[in-house]
Amino acid sequence: MTATTxxxxxxxxxxxxxxGTVLAxxxxxxxxxxxxxxxxxVMREVFAGTAGADLLVRLALTVTSLAIAISAPLxxxxxxxxxxxxxxxxxxxxxxxxxxxxxxxxxxxLLLVTRxxxxxxxxxxxxxxxxxxxxxxAGPRRAAFLGLQQAAxxxxxxxxxxxxxxxxAVNWKAPFWIYSLxxxxxxxxxxxxxxxxxxxxxxxxxxxxxxxxxxxxxxxALALAATLVFYMAPTQLPFxxxxxxxxxxxxxxxxxxxxxxxxxxxxxxxxVRQRLSPTAITTLALALLGVGWVLVGxxxxxxxxxxxxxxxxxxxxxxxxxxxxxxxxxAGPAQRGQVLSGLVAGIFLGQFLSPLAVQPLIQTxxxxxxxxxxxxxxxxxxxxxxxxxxxxxxxxxxxxx
Numbered sequence: 001m002t003a004t005t006x007x008x009x010x011x012x013x014x015x016x017x018x019x020g021t022v023l024a025x026x027x028x029x030x031x032x033x034x035x036x037x038x039x040x041x042v043m044r045e046v047f048a049g050t051a052g053a054d055l056l057v058r059l060a061l062t063v064t065s066l067a068i069a070i071s072a073p074l075x076x077x078x079x080x081x082x083x084x085x086x087x088x089x090x091x092x093x094x095x096x097x098x099x100x101x102x103x104x105x106x107x108x109x110l111l112l113v114t115r116x117x118x119x120x121x122x123x124x125x126x127x128x129x130x131x132x133x134x135x136x137x138a139g140p141r142r143a144a145f146l147g148l149q150q151a152a153x154x155x156x157x158x159x160x161x162x163x164x165x166x167x168x169a170v171n172w173k174a175p176f177w178i179y180s181l182x183x184x185x186x187x188x189x190x191x192x193x194x195x196x197x198x199x200x201x202x203x204x205x206x207x208x209x210x211x212x213x214x215x216x217x218x219x220x221a222l223a224l225a226a227t228l229v230f231y232m233a234p235t236q237l238p239f240x241x242x243x244x245x246x247x248x249x250x251x252x253x254x255x256x257x258x259x260x261x262x263x264x265x266x267x268x269x270x271x272v273r274q275r276l277s278p279t280a281i282t283t284l285a286l287a288l289l290g291v292g293w294v295l296v297g298x299x300x301x302x303x304x305x306x307x308x309x310x311x312x313x314x315x316x317x318x319x320x321x322x323x324x325x326x327x328x329x330x331a332g333p334a335q336r337g338q339v340l341s342g343l344v345a346g347i348f349l350g351q352f353l354s355p356l357a358v359q360p361l362i363q364t365x366x367x368x369x370x371x372x373x374x375x376x377x378x379x380x381x382x383x384x385x386x387x388x389x390x391x392x393x394x395x396x397x398x399x400x401x
Contacts, residue, residue: 014136017192022129024185025088026149027156028095029126030320031259032118033064033351034157034234035175036102038165038251041238042172047108056108058235058355063112065231065351067119068126068344075127076341080334084132085195091124092186099179118179123344130340132193134328142328143270146321150266154317157259161234165251216330216339219323220346222282227350228357229289229374230316233258233309235355237296240367244302254302258309258316265317272318273325281322283385288315290378297372308371320347 014022036043040057047053078087098117105111133145160178167174238251246254265285272281292312299305323343331339361370 014194015192017188018194021185021188021193022132023148023152024188025092025125026129026152027159028092028182028185029122029129029156030153030347031157031160031234032095032099032122032179033061033115034231034255035160035164035178036061036168037161037234037238037255039168039172039175041242041251042168046172050108053108055355055359056112060108060111060115061235062231062352062355064115064119064122065348067116068123069346069349069352071120072123072127072341072345072348073338074341075124075344076131076338078124079127079131079337079341083195084128084135084337085189085193087124088128088132088193089186089189091121091128092182092189095121095125095182096180096186099182100176102179103173103176119348121182123341123348126344127337127341130324130344131337134324134336134340135333140270140274143273143321143325146324146328147266147269149324150269150317150321151263153320154259154262154266154313158256158263161256161259162253165253212330216327216342219326220342223320223323223343223346224350224353226286226289226316226319227347228354229293229378230258230312231351231354232293232358232371232374233312236358236362236367236370237305240296240371241302241305243367244305246302250302254306254309258313261310261313262317265314266321267317269318269321273322278322278326279385279389281318283382283389285315285319285322286378286385287382288312288318290375290380290382293371293375293378295375297368297370297375299368 040061043060044053044057047057050056075087075091095118098114098121101114101117102111105114129149130146133149134142136142137145164175164178167177234255237255241251241254276284289312292308292310292315295308295311296305297308299308324340327339327343328336358370358374361373365373
C-alpha cells in the first residue's frame, strides 16, 4: 500500500488490527436483524396467543431496521462531532447487550423493544465503519476497501444465518447468543483502533449547502428500493421454504445463499468499477436481483430457489459499495458521517418496509408469485434504465459533433 492510496491528511496506514476490527464490525451489520429469521415459524407458534402475532413476529425481525433508519442520522452527527471511534465502541457494546437480551424475554412486546435497541446499535456501527474507511483511503484503494466492507457484511450472513438455523433447531431462542460476539469486537476496537485524522471543519471543503442534494437523495431512494426487494429473502422465504418441507436448519442455509454471492460481487467490485460507470453498475445490480427473484418465484424445487438467491445476491454485492463510493465523492470530511448515515437509513428503512409493502401482494397472489412479479418489475426497470442511458449517450455524442 502506497501513500497515494491514503486519504488526504493521513500520515500512515491503519494497522492490521484496526483494519481487521473494522471489517469484523462490518460483518455484524447488514444481516443483524435476519439472524432470528430461521426462528420465525416457531416464534409464530409460541406467541400464537398474542393478538396480531402473525404480523408482530415478522416485525420482531424488521423493527430493528426501523430503529436503524430513525437513529442513523443521529449517529452521523455523533460521528462528525465526537468521532468515529467512540461511536463504534459504544455501539458495539449496546449491540451485545440488546441483542442477547432477546434470549431472556418471554413477552412479544418486550422482545420488540430489545430489537429496537439493537437497531440503535447497528446504525451506529454501520455509520462509524463507513466513515472510518472513507477517512482512511482515497482513490482505487477506497473502492477496494468499500468492497471488502460489503464482503465482510455479506460474509456475516453466510456464517451467522446457517449457524442461527442450527441453533434454532435446538431452541428458537438460542440464535440470540450470536449477538454476544460484538463484545469481542468492541474490545478489539478499544485496543487497536485510533480516531482517523480529519481536517478541522473550518478548513474542510464541501459545506452541506454545496452538496448535490437531488443526487444524494436519489441514492438514498435507490438504496431503499433495492433493499426492500432484497429483504424479501429473510422475511418471506422461511414461509415459502416451509411449503417445500424445509426445517429451520435448511431455511438458515438457503437464506444464507442470498449473501454468499454478495461476497463474490463485493470482492469483484474494484475491478467492475474500473470497467463500468456507476450508473451501469447500478443497472446491472438491479437486473441481477430481478432475474434472481423471478427464478425464486417460479421455482419448482429447492435447487432453483437457491439458484435464484445466488443470482440476486451477486447484484446486491455490487450495489451497496457502489452507492457508498458515490456518496463519498459528494461529501467533504466534516459531513461524511451525516451523508453516509442517510444511506444507512435508506437501506434499513427498506428492510423495515419490506414485509409491509409486500404483504398486500402476497395476500393477492401468494408468496411465490410475489417474488415473480417483483422480479419482473425490477428487471423491466433495469432494462428501461439501460435503454435511457444508452439514448442519452448517443444524444450527447451527436451534440458534441
